[in-house]
Amino acid sequence: MEYAIYEFIGELLQGSGLKPVYMGRKQKARWVLNPLFCIEA
Secondary structure, eight states: HHHHHHHHHHHHHHTTTOOOOTOOOOHHHHHHHHHOOOOOO
16 A cells, blocks of 8 residues: 555656655655655655
């Protein structure tokens, strides 16, 4: 389930021209998501 959320957000990031770096790296996912969405993944 969590992965699906990352994948969805990754799609949004790609849509906005940013490269998602969430694949299998929770720390990286946190670093990417927090500044952009204030989400604690």
